[in-house]
Amino acid sequence: MPSHSNGPRGSIASDDSQAPLIEADDAQRRRVMPSLSIHILSIALCLSSGFQQGYIASVLNQPYAQIEQFINSSWIERTGHPISDSTLHLLWSLLNVCFPIATIFGQFLAGWMCSQFGRKHTALIASFLYIPGALLCAAAKWCFPAFELLFVGRIIWSLANGVNTVNATVWIVECAPPQIRGRMAAMQEFFMALGSLLTQAVGVPFSTDELWPYNFLPNCAVVVVSMVMFSWVAESPQFIMEKYNDVDRARKALAQYHGVSEDDPSVESEIRICEQSIGKNKEKKKTAGGIESEHSGMEIMFMPWRAKDQTSRLIRYCAWVGVMVKIAYVFTGARSLRGYSTFILYTLSHFTYSQATWLSFATGLLRLPFTLVPVFLVDRLGRRPLIIVSMLVSFVSILVMIIAININGELKYATFIGLTVLLLVNTCGIGSVSRFYAAELVPRNLLLSSVSTLTMFEALTKIGVEFAFYPTANVIGAQSLLLFLIPTGVFTVMCYLMCPETSRMTVNEVLNNVAAKKKMDVVFPM
Incomplete structure (x- = not known):
């Protein structure tokens, strides 16, 4: 029987004895x-x-x-x-x-x-x-x-x-x-x-x-x-292990969430990840999935002069890519302009107030079915294509809005179309993916602290953007949208160059793929 190399990405090619296990794993993933x-x-x-x-x-x-x-x-x-x-x-x-x-x-x-x-x-x-x-x-x-x-x-x-x-x-x-x-x-x-x-x-x-x-x-x-x-x-099995060290209770909760029996291999695999992330093996200090390191999570993320080993560099790179995607979403303007849609249509585009409220409602109504696109396709299409395509369309939509508003109401429906497309494409693209993408790029034991930190950067960016937009728009009108247009162009290029695919992969698989692409001598256990 020939050897197989179609195992999880980031792992070493399997030999003949591992082939049935890989095939079983692939079948498990499908069903x-x-x-x-x-x-x-x-x-x-x-x-x-x-x-x-x-x-x-x-x-x-x-x-x-x-x-x-x-x-x-x-x-x-x-x-x-x-x-x-x-x-x-x-x-x-x-x-x-x-x-x-x-x-x-x-x-x-x-x-x-x-x-x-x-x-x-x-x-x-x-x-x-x-x-x-x-x-x-x-x-x-x-x-x-x-x-x-x-x-x-x-x-x-x-x-x-x-x-x-x-x-x-x-x-x-x-x-x-x-x-x-x-x-x-x-x-x-x-x-x-x-x-x-x-x-x-x-x-x-x-x-x-x-x-x-x-x-x-x-x-x-x-x-x-x-x-x-x-x-x-049920409570999170991770917390059960951290707080009570009750493996049986954690296994029961995992089986309930996964919809399998308690002796299922997927449950045992997750239990091992929980044990590794809380440092159950006391002899060695670990940062992720069994990888040894002498640095804490905060040192890895914020002290590059101290955490200079390749493992720390890899984890830090992936964590900051997650930050970049969150900030890129803020600068598409979708989140801010959604909250100011009536103002944009009424004050900047010269619709009547009644028309502006109804068109704002219509945009919200259209958004609803578009949010189902990532629910059904995000694991099939992948995170990376959704991020990049939605960023490109956002750039074009903002540009259309600037031109239409500058024509002083003659193309006001073009403003409405540009705004609607901007909101819809982000709903089924980066707006949806950015919610969990960063969490797929960091090891389990850094998950809680890193998610808190990464969302803080997103919120800080949002504060600056939203606080600046409304007063600025009341003074300079359409040119205030340059606040979104220019960064969106820059972040589109950065996302294309830097964002790895994470669909259907564990975090260790993702990290191994990034390490291989960057030619770093780091291998995370699978």
């Missing part, structure tokens, strides 16, 4: 089906993370004119004179960037909470905080002139979302089989679109001076549903 438990976990995580992120980002979009007027009226009530336009625009930008600012603190808090309370209890605590956050935002109107409640509520709401964003990424990567992990993680974008669509649907009738507080309230029912679902799922 993996999501279990009921992983579906429940994925939906609960999506409702508590992606859905909330879409809701928070879009809830101010359609009633923005009414809320600005409310802030101005509150100012007049207190001071006797109206607020200046420049100050009002600054306050509005600040209200929007409360989201990413508070998210950063939530992401830092997530690492500690996940380690102390576990993934399940962290999700329950953070989800509960959504309710007072939403209620305080709505109460601002009824406690006139206390417009500060909008800021307080949005900060609490966003802080909780920062916690759940990290928790969701870590929990699904720890529990989902590698063959379907991308599909499960990609559902976040679908639920983000669903959250955004709900706010836009509610915003059409409720964007009035009296009814705008009701835009915040439907979210509370969704929070209750997600908390009930969390009560039915």
